Amino acid sequence: MAALRLFPIEGVPEVEPGDVLAEMLVAAAMEQGTPFEPQDCVVVTQKIVSKAEGRVVPLDAGDPEARRAMIEAESARVLRRRDELVISETRHGFVCANAGIDLSNVDDGYAALLPIDPDRSARVVRDGIRALAGADVAVIVSDTFGRAWRVGLTDVAIGVAGLAAVVDLRGQFDTRGRELQVTEIALADEIAGAAELVKGKASNVPAVVVRGLDPAWFREASARELVRPPAEDLFR
């Protein structure tokens, strides 16, 4: 029976610019008695990646002009505005609120921007964990996005290393022996959302281990697989 297990990595110290996340995660995983294993998927929140990469910048939250200018600087294109809410496309191609700029869990007077290259961020953590712990893990950098049509936020993958972002089941067969059509599963998004269930927004858990994923899913990959090309998107 293929069971999946998810558990948080607790006790990670406050992350500062220049910190090596892989070192901190390997130490914390050892400390709590759950060293990384091959084919673990480690889901790391965007917030600590942005902090380690120095993507935390001064912003006066009380100054709407400064906030608006920062959102536009981080956006490739604004899709919709309503009151203070801006839905835009980031330079990575992600569609989200306020270009992913986030004021929670950072010091007053500061804002966290998305990593410049979240796939690279994921690769750096992955390579670090492999070097330090000898475990060939996958890494997902996750962030919390809203959706069209449905209430509530879900965690999704903005960076991926070592695991398929999308799994294409075309060519496989259903239980009737008919070939499945157009069944691309957004694997990395489902994993990021699953990790959110053991993280909790208000608690201080910056990483979650997902253990027991299908070995066939581990391969080189990019979160760009998850970006629907604007020309194919009926809702931009």
Next chain:
Amino acid sequence: MAALRLFPIEGVPEVEPGDVLAEMLVAAAMEQGTPFEPQDCVVVTQKIVSKAEGRVVPLDAGDPEARRAMIEAESARVLRRRDELVISETRHGFVCANAGIDLSNVDDGYAALLPIDPDRSARVVRDGIRALAGADVAVIVSDTFGRAWRVGLTDVAIGVAGLAAVVDLRGQFDTRGRELQVTEIALADEIAGAAELVKGKASNVPAVVVRGLDPAWFREASARELVRPPAEDLFR
């Protein structure tokens, strides 16, 4: 350490109209040595719910006119069309492709429609499991939907019983002691997506148990919590 465990319920026989799903699930869970426990969340695929409820209807897949008529009959409103693809709002308020009508894993010449009241379907399974196994579980009815902006499908909740569909973290505080703003987590969707990871589209796993969820999340609920009112939706 708050760990989450997910495992499939295997060995469920082919579901026929009138079958009592709770009986089949309780028997299969016992058979594989994993009886239900209180505060398990049982994620059941829409497909077996529709089959049990007789929502499988004849459709000649080769007749585009018949297919179109069926989609329109199941839709409250069509949002977009491109070639054979129709994105519409179902009478439940869900926005998805082809009004949720599905040809996979049903007999040739038939199509599975969404349950008429998926919350009620979830409640029926929940009440049945409680009566038969004595375990007060939550139940989610899941289906596989596409999204705007992002490639790939994810499983989401279309029916919920006994577990918050959306968790509102407003009023809680971040690690800096600042009150979290507008942080509604689409809990039931994240759970449905997580369950998909142990299910796999091509295999014959119609239900997944999620064990270890936060006890605070168990309450009366409805998947309607997940439907964004059209007036508040910037993308319809």
